[in-house]
Amino acid sequence: MASSAALLGGHLATFARRPPRRPPRRRSRRIAPAAFLGLGGKAARGGDASNATSGVTLWGSPGSRSPLVDWYLHELDVPFDAKSPGDPNNPHPFGQIPALRDGDVEVFESGAILMYIADCYGGLDTPAKRADANKWVVWANASLDPVLFIENERGQVLDSGARRAESPKALTRLESVLSQREFLSGDAFGVADVAVASYLLFVPIFFADVSFARWPNTARYMGRCVVRPAYSKAFGGRTAAYLAERIESWVA
Numbered sequence: 342m343a344s345s346a347a348l349l350g351g352h353l354a355t356f357a358r359r360p361p362r363r364p365p366r367r368r369s370r371r372i373a374p375a376a377f378l379g380l381g382g383k384a385a386r387g388g389d390a391s392n393a394t395s396g397v398t399l400w401g402s403p404g405s406r407s408p409l410v411d412w413y414l415h416e417l418d419v420p421f422d423a424k425s426p427g428d429p430n431n432p433h434p435f436g437q438i439p440a441l442r443d444g445d446v447e448v449f450e451s452g453a454i455l456m457y458i459a460d461c462y463g464g465l466d467t468p469a470k471r472a473d474a475n476k477w478v479v480w481a482n483a484s485l486d487p488v489l490f491i492e493n494e495r496g497q498v499l500d501s502g503a504r505r506a507e508s509p510k511a512l513t514r515l516e517s518v519l520s521q522r523e524f525l526s527g528d529a530f531g532v533a534d535v536a537v538a539s540y541l542l543f544v545p546i547f548f549a550d551v552s553f554a555r556w557p558n559t560a561r562y563m564g565r566c567v568v569r570p571a572y573s574k575a576f577g578g579r580t581a582a583y584l585a586e587r588i589e590s591w592v593a
């Protein structure tokens with residue numbers, strides 16, 4: 342049987358960014374599939390996980406948002422110990438997940454954890470690089486999440502704003518940004534994409550009937566992210582294959 346990586350690779354051509362209608366002033370560089378699937382974060386930004394002293398422990402669970410942190414750790418080949426939410430050593434002050442410990446450092450909040458990993462292992466080593474990536478991480482948590490997932494006062498997810506007849510402004514603007522670029526920060530896949538694409542991809546996991554067909558550039562971007570091997574490692578090959586099929590049906 343073909344591996345999930347091989348099956349997902351079959352979707353690559355479908356999810357390539359369509360060129361903008363009006364040709365850009367500079368001709369965009371064509372990205373070969375190998376580079377497209379490569380480790381954008383580490384390779385492009387010079388971070389070298391193999392040199393880092395990693396003693397990373399991640400408290401999380403598959404049925405939560407914590408696999409988004411697993412995704413980024415897998416992208417960067419940072420080894421980590423996975424612990425369950427109920428583990429008595431979970432350092433999260435509110436008893437939630439995800440939470441991360443790395444040596445003496447303890448971090449909670451998925452966005453803060455991503456930014457810490459990017460800092461230490463992803464090569465975000467200047468304020469300018471951090472700003473360019475972290476603005477998307479904060480946006481994903483502060484602005485995109487509440488639009489995509491409508492919760493009641495007890496924090497239960499009731500519906501998705503992606504179902505609304507009128508396109509939410511956040512999705513309209515994101516669609517416009519993604520009509521111009523392959524990934525959100527810099528030229529390569531990175532922490533900004535883990536943060537934003539994770540939330541986008543949670544929508545069809547929660548709501549099988551919600552379609553992104555009216556945001557085709559966003560849908561293809563979701564496709565480019567979901568076919569990454571590290572996504573399958575974190576969320577499971579079956580989930581990735583299911584999502585790739587759904588996304589393909591929107592953009593075919």
Ligand SMILES: N[C@@H](CCC(=O)N[C@@H](CS)C(=O)NCC(=O)O)C(=O)O
Binds near residue numbers: 406439
């Ligand atoms: N904004 C937080 C949300 C954390 C959160 O709500 N975690 C959920 C799982 S996705 C949780 O731990 N729920 C159990 C609880 O609140 O006790 C983040 O992004 O890390």
